[in-house]
Every structure is written in C-alpha cells, then in structure tokens.
Amino acid sequence: MHFRGSKIILFLGYLFLYLPLICIVVYSFNESRLLATWTRFSFKWYGTLLSNPIILRATWTSIKVACLSATVSVVLGTMSAIIITRFTKFRWKPLFIGAITAPLVMPEVVMGLSLLMLFVGLERVFGWSTGSGTTPIIIAHITLTLSYVTMLVHARLHDLDRSIEEAALDLGASPLKAFFVITLPMISPAIVLGWLLAFALSLDDVVIASFVSGAGSTTLPMVVFSSLRFGISPEINALATILMTLLSIGVIILAVLFYKKKI
Amino acid sequence: MTNPMYRAEEKVISWLVGIAKKISGHNLLIAIPFTWIFLFFICPCLILIEISLSESLIASPPYTSMVEWLSGHMLQIRMNLGNYLVLFTDEMYIRGFITSVFIAGMSTACCLLIGFPMAYAIARTPERLRNIFLMLVVLPFWTSFLIRVYAWIMLLSPGGFINSLLMKYNIIETPLQLMNNSFAACIGIIYAYLPFMIFPLYNAIEKIDYALIEAAYDLGCSPMKAFFSIVVPLSAPGIFAGSALVFVPAIGEFVIPELLGGAQTLTIGRLVWNEFFGNMSWPTAASLSIVLLIFVVFPIVLVQGHRETKFLSRN
Incomplete structure (x- = not known):
C-alpha cells in the first residue's frame, strides 16, 4: 500500500544522498581547477594523483595497516564472540561485554587521546618505544574494530543451530576440531563481513591515527584530511572517484556471491 | 642424599605443570581477548583518569605523576581537581x-x-x-x-x-x-x-x-x-x-x-x-x-x- 508522495520522498532522499557524490565524480574529469568553468573532459588529475609520491606511500601504509588490523581483529573478535555466546559460567562476562562494546560509543578523540597516553606511558615506564612505525596505529585500529567484529560474529553464532556442533562433540570430536570443522564454516559469512567492515573502518579513520601515529607514518586519510583543510582540490576528486569505483565493484562482487550463496 | 638444586628444579617443574593445566582450552581462549581489551582499552581509560587529575608541566611528558615515592619509603598520592x-x-x-x-x-x-x-x-x-x-x-x-x-x-x-x-x-x-x-x-x-x-x-x-x-x-x-x-x-x-x-x-x-x-x-x-x-x-x-x-x-x-x-x- 502506497501513501501519497512516497515516490517523491524516496527520490528527494536519494538525491540528497547521492548528488554530492555525483558532483565529485563529474568534476574529477574537469580539466579546470575551478568549479565555475567546465573546460573539457580530461584525465589530468588522475595523472597528477598517481604521480604524487606522498599519496602513493600513504595509500600503501593504509592498506598495510587495514589488512593487518582487520585480520587480527577478526581472530580476536571471533574468540570474544565465542566467549560471549558460549561461556555461560564465565564470571567476568558483564565486564567483558561492557569493555568490548564500549569503543562503539567512545568518541574517537577520547579513544585516540587515551591510547596515545598509554603508549607514552609504556615508553616511559618500560622503555618500550613504538617508534615511528605503524604498530601503534595497528593496535589502535584493532581495539576500535574489535567491537564491530565481535557484534557481527556474535549475532551469527547466537542464531546458529547448536545441535550440529553438539553432535560432533558427542561423536568424539575434540572441541577444537568441532570448532574448525563445524562452527567456523557456518559463521564464515559473518567473519568475511567482519573483516571487510574492519578493513573499511581502519581505512577510514583519521582521528585516532592522527593521535597515535609517529612522525614517520602517515595514513591516506591523514593526507586527505590535511589537504582538505585548504579547501577544494581536483586531485581529491580523482582519488574519491577511484575509491568509489573500487567500492562499487567490491559491493557488486559481494552481492553476487551472497546471492549465489557462495559464502 | 638429596640435591637441593634438584629439589628446586622439581618444584619449578611441578609449578609450571600446574599452570599449564590451568591454561587449558577455555581459560586460554578467555585470556587472549581479555588481555587485549585490558591492555588497550581499560588501561588507557585509567591512565586518562590519572592524567586528568595531574598538573600541567612544561616537560616531557607534560604532566605531574599522581603517585610518587617520597624519600624511598613514603607513598605520596596527589590529586588535582x-x-x-x-x-x-x-x-x-x-x-x-x-x-x-x-x-x-x-x-x-x-x-x-x-x-x-x-x-x-x-x-x-x-x-x-x-x-x-x-x-x-x-x-x-x-x-x-x-x-x-x-x-x-x-x-x-x-x-x-x-x-x-x-x-x-x-x-x-x-x-x-x-x-x-x-x-x-x-x-x-x-x-x-x-x-x-x-x-x-x-x-x-x-x-x-x-x-x-x-x-x-x-x-x-x-x-x-x-x-x-x-x-x-x-x-x-x-x-x-x-x-x-x-x-x-x-x-x-x-x-x-x-x-x-x-x-x-x-x-x-x-x-x-x-x-x-x-x-x-x-x-x-x-x-x-x-x-x-x-x-x-x-x-x-x-x-x-x-x-x-x-x-x-x-x-
């Protein structure tokens, strides 16, 4: 049953969501630096972007950080989800759940600040220096994304039919084997989604990375953020268009895979 | 004749075995994420509270420490609101x-x-x-x-x-x-x-x-x-x-x-x-x-x- 104007509302709503992004894509192909004049179609800004060593290095750093933190986060998140769903006798569970979900509501500035203070403290007390490497960013991103992964995997584990797992245990499989052979394949869609979400969150974060990163390591969002402070730049248009294209391809592949129930 | 060194070794080994038995499956599974959350979420929050109660200094790090040992055996706790x-x-x-x-x-x-x-x-x-x-x-x-x-x-x-x-x-x-x-x-x-x-x-x-x-x-x-x-x-x-x-x-x-x-x-x-x-x-x-x-x-x-x-x- 339609109510009057529902199509207009949807049209306006999606216009609001997509028009700004379409503007970016269109103007990434404008040769002029100014928005007022459309000179001609060109790939000029893509060229300058791809020959910018700072952006290339930062992209590589970001991808490395995102891959590593997403992987660790998925492992720890799956463990935490198992603890939350399956360990009924665990005494510290409320504290555990609270601490693991707290980063979801923690303002980024507070989280960045507190982690940096921890790293400074560690260096002062134990002499353990994180140096200028990417280690602090990776640790911070794991802590940030852990809660999201845990929630995703927990939701899946919660809905799972436990009897299959119990049957395996009754037939003499060790708990470890039952997990890897029965449970893991069944929760793998949630794990894949969790990895992708953690990857995207890590690739997106600018505040926490700015706080904890040393002088030598700059991630892509940090570079973009500092250039945005100076206003419009056609190179960022080109970068955004590339990112959006990659994203759309990724989403289409995922949608097709999920549709065909491959994962 | 018993060798005291041997005795000590035996004690250490049995102690380690005791720990190893405790670190079986479940506890290890709980310990890993718990340690992570404790180290990188709970500790930073506590440090944040500590620093919020300290005084600003022109030094590195730029704050006074809350707990200090005075002349070696007196513990001083200073809180600054x-x-x-x-x-x-x-x-x-x-x-x-x-x-x-x-x-x-x-x-x-x-x-x-x-x-x-x-x-x-x-x-x-x-x-x-x-x-x-x-x-x-x-x-x-x-x-x-x-x-x-x-x-x-x-x-x-x-x-x-x-x-x-x-x-x-x-x-x-x-x-x-x-x-x-x-x-x-x-x-x-x-x-x-x-x-x-x-x-x-x-x-x-x-x-x-x-x-x-x-x-x-x-x-x-x-x-x-x-x-x-x-x-x-x-x-x-x-x-x-x-x-x-x-x-x-x-x-x-x-x-x-x-x-x-x-x-x-x-x-x-x-x-x-x-x-x-x-x-x-x-x-x-x-x-x-x-x-x-x-x-x-x-x-x-x-x-x-x-x-x-x-x-x-x-x-």
Missing part, C-alpha cells in the same frame, strides 16, 4: 559544551525529519525492492567518511558548486557564506549519520501491521491523526535507537566541525584536539574527555540500554 574546576568556570569550555549539544541535537532532529519519511516510504515499497532501497542507503556510508565531508566542502565553499552556479547566472554577486558556520557542520553530520537513523526506524516501521492504520481510516480517523496516534508510538523504539545512534557520535565529532564549521564552531571534540595538539595541555584534554564521557555519553548509553531491555522484556 583544578582541571575539572577550570572546565566548569571558563566560558570557552562551557560554550564548547553548549555548541556541541546544540549541533548534535539539531542534527539528530533533522536526521529524524529526513529519515522518518524515508524509512516509512521504504517500508511501504513492495517487498522485493526493499533490500535494494536499503542497500542504496548504506552504499554511500561505505565510501570514505572524509570523502562524504569533502563532498559538502565542494558544494558549500565560497568557490564551491552552489556559489559558482548562483554567480554564473547572476543571482548573487558575492559568494554566500554557506560554509564555516554551525549550519554547515549540521549538514555534514546529517549527511554522514543518516543511515544510522534510517535503519532502526525502518526495522520498527516494518513491523507495524498496516491493518491497524486501515482500521483507523475506516473508523473515520484523519491521516494525520492516524499517523501520530498509531505509527509514531509504535515506531518509538526505532526513534529512540536511531536518535541515540546519531547523537552519540555527533557529540564527540571532530572532523566535521573542523572542516565545515569554521573557527568559531568550537565543539568539545575540537577543544580536546586543540588542548592536546595546540596547547600541549594533556591534563586539560584528559579532563575534557572524562567530562564528555561521564556527562554526555554514559547517560545516553545507559538510558538507551535500559529502554532496550525494558522493550525486550515487554515483548
């Missing part, structure tokens, strides 16, 4: 809190005004189309956050899209000041967090039995009245959840007010950043963070959590 006192007396911080609450509140209200009709319209489309419409809502959310903020810089800045267009057709002569005010910060937040509002609203509205509304119509209820007396109360859990999901990240937001809000839109997030990076005043930054958590974030989370459990137990 001065940082908190400043926050509640200095006008800049008070105004920062008001600005943050105002911007977050406005954005939440606008998100609700835009999100509710959209969620309602999506819930009323044919079932096979709903997932596509919902996916179209999340899709921009997966593009980089900074890019979504940048899109609005491009639209609103003095040399941006809207001003260029208006000037080209001679509607205005000088660029309008659309950016660098709290209005722009609100738009940025609405754009960035709208999906957080639409999803819980959609989940609540989808469950409403349409027959109820039809019954109201049949009994002579006007559409407006039917909407406010049936749809709104039944979607209340979605309204509250969505509002919390927008308000909580909006209140501590740093990037959007920094890029779109201009110099005078000083939110708490920006104040924390400025105290830390600009003034090198770690204790002030820490106490600002603690106040933000205790007075703003915790109450909302607690109320929302309470509402959710109450709602779940009622159904």
Whole structure:
C-alpha cells in the first residue's frame, strides 16, 4: 500500500544522498581547477594523483595497516564472540561485554587521546618505544574494530543451530576440531563481513591515527584530511572517484556471491 | 642424599605443570581477548583518569605523576581537581559544551525529519525492492567518511558548486557564506549519520501491521491523526535507537566541525584536539574527555540500554 508522495520522498532522499557524490565524480574529469568553468573532459588529475609520491606511500601504509588490523581483529573478535555466546559460567562476562562494546560509543578523540597516553606511558615506564612505525596505529585500529567484529560474529553464532556442533562433540570430536570443522564454516559469512567492515573502518579513520601515529607514518586519510583543510582540490576528486569505483565493484562482487550463496 | 638444586628444579617443574593445566582450552581462549581489551582499552581509560587529575608541566611528558615515592619509603598520592574546576568556570569550555549539544541535537532532529519519511516510504515499497532501497542507503556510508565531508566542502565553499552556479547566472554577486558556520557542520553530520537513523526506524516501521492504520481510516480517523496516534508510538523504539545512534557520535565529532564549521564552531571534540595538539595541555584534554564521557555519553548509553531491555522484556 502506497501513501501519497512516497515516490517523491524516496527520490528527494536519494538525491540528497547521492548528488554530492555525483558532483565529485563529474568534476574529477574537469580539466579546470575551478568549479565555475567546465573546460573539457580530461584525465589530468588522475595523472597528477598517481604521480604524487606522498599519496602513493600513504595509500600503501593504509592498506598495510587495514589488512593487518582487520585480520587480527577478526581472530580476536571471533574468540570474544565465542566467549560471549558460549561461556555461560564465565564470571567476568558483564565486564567483558561492557569493555568490548564500549569503543562503539567512545568518541574517537577520547579513544585516540587515551591510547596515545598509554603508549607514552609504556615508553616511559618500560622503555618500550613504538617508534615511528605503524604498530601503534595497528593496535589502535584493532581495539576500535574489535567491537564491530565481535557484534557481527556474535549475532551469527547466537542464531546458529547448536545441535550440529553438539553432535560432533558427542561423536568424539575434540572441541577444537568441532570448532574448525563445524562452527567456523557456518559463521564464515559473518567473519568475511567482519573483516571487510574492519578493513573499511581502519581505512577510514583519521582521528585516532592522527593521535597515535609517529612522525614517520602517515595514513591516506591523514593526507586527505590535511589537504582538505585548504579547501577544494581536483586531485581529491580523482582519488574519491577511484575509491568509489573500487567500492562499487567490491559491493557488486559481494552481492553476487551472497546471492549465489557462495559464502 | 638429596640435591637441593634438584629439589628446586622439581618444584619449578611441578609449578609450571600446574599452570599449564590451568591454561587449558577455555581459560586460554578467555585470556587472549581479555588481555587485549585490558591492555588497550581499560588501561588507557585509567591512565586518562590519572592524567586528568595531574598538573600541567612544561616537560616531557607534560604532566605531574599522581603517585610518587617520597624519600624511598613514603607513598605520596596527589590529586588535582583544578582541571575539572577550570572546565566548569571558563566560558570557552562551557560554550564548547553548549555548541556541541546544540549541533548534535539539531542534527539528530533533522536526521529524524529526513529519515522518518524515508524509512516509512521504504517500508511501504513492495517487498522485493526493499533490500535494494536499503542497500542504496548504506552504499554511500561505505565510501570514505572524509570523502562524504569533502563532498559538502565542494558544494558549500565560497568557490564551491552552489556559489559558482548562483554567480554564473547572476543571482548573487558575492559568494554566500554557506560554509564555516554551525549550519554547515549540521549538514555534514546529517549527511554522514543518516543511515544510522534510517535503519532502526525502518526495522520498527516494518513491523507495524498496516491493518491497524486501515482500521483507523475506516473508523473515520484523519491521516494525520492516524499517523501520530498509531505509527509514531509504535515506531518509538526505532526513534529512540536511531536518535541515540546519531547523537552519540555527533557529540564527540571532530572532523566535521573542523572542516565545515569554521573557527568559531568550537565543539568539545575540537577543544580536546586543540588542548592536546595546540596547547600541549594533556591534563586539560584528559579532563575534557572524562567530562564528555561521564556527562554526555554514559547517560545516553545507559538510558538507551535500559529502554532496550525494558522493550525486550515487554515483548
């Protein structure tokens, strides 16, 4: 049953969501630096972007950080989800759940600040220096994304039919084997989604990375953020268009895979 | 003759075996994520509290330590509440809190005004189309956050899209000041967090039995009245959840007010950043963070959590 104007509302709503992004894509192909004049179609800004060593290095750093933190986060998140769903006798569970979900509501500035203070403290007390490497960013991103992964995997584990797992245990499989052979394949869609979400969150974060990163390591969002402070730049248009294209391809592949129930 | 060394070794070995037995499966599984969360979430929070109670120093690190050993055997604990006192007396911080609450509140209200009709319209489309419409809502959310903020810089800045267009057709002569005010910060937040509002609203509205509304119509209820007396109360859990999901990240937001809000839109997030990076005043930054958590974030989370459990137990 339609109510009057529902199509207009949807049209306006999606216009609001997509028009700004379409503007970016269109103007990434404008040769002029100014928005007022459309000179001609060109790939000029893509060229300058791809020959910018700072952006290339930062992209590589970001991808490395995102891959590593997403992987660790998925492992720890799956463990935490198992603890939350399956360990009924665990005494510290409320504290555990609270601490693991707290980063979801923690303002980024507070989280960045507190982690940096921890790293400074560690260096002062134990002499353990994180140096200028990417280690602090990776640790911070794991802590940030852990809660999201845990929630995703927990939701899946919660809905799972436990009897299959119990049957395996009754037939003499060790708990470890039952997990890897029965449970893991069944929760793998949630794990894949969790990895992708953690990857995207890590690739997106600018505040926490700015706080904890040393002088030598700059991630892509940090570079973009500092250039945005100076206003419009056609190179960022080109970068955004590339990112959006990659994203759309990724989403289409995922949608097709999920549709065909491959994962 | 027993060798004392041998005895000691035996003791160590049996002790290690005892530990190894305790570190079987379950405990190890609990220990790994627990250690991580303890080290990198709980410890940083405790350190933050400690630093918020210390005094600012011009040194490295720039704060006094709370616990100190005096002449080797006397423990001295110093707590300084001065940082908190400043926050509640200095006008800049008070105004920062008001600005943050105002911007977050406005954005939440606008998100609700835009999100509710959209969620309602999506819930009323044919079932096979709903997932596509919902996916179209999340899709921009997966593009980089900074890019979504940048899109609005491009639209609103003095040399941006809207001003260029208006000037080209001679509607205005000088660029309008659309950016660098709290209005722009609100738009940025609405754009960035709208999906957080639409999803819980959609989940609540989808469950409403349409027959109820039809019954109201049949009994002579006007559409407006039917909407406010049936749809709104039944979607209340979605309204509250969505509002919390927008308000909580909006209140501590740093990037959007920094890029779109201009110099005078000083939110708490920006104040924390400025105290830390600009003034090198770690204790002030820490106490600002603690106040933000205790007075703003915790109450909302607690109320929302309470509402959710109450709602779940009622159904």
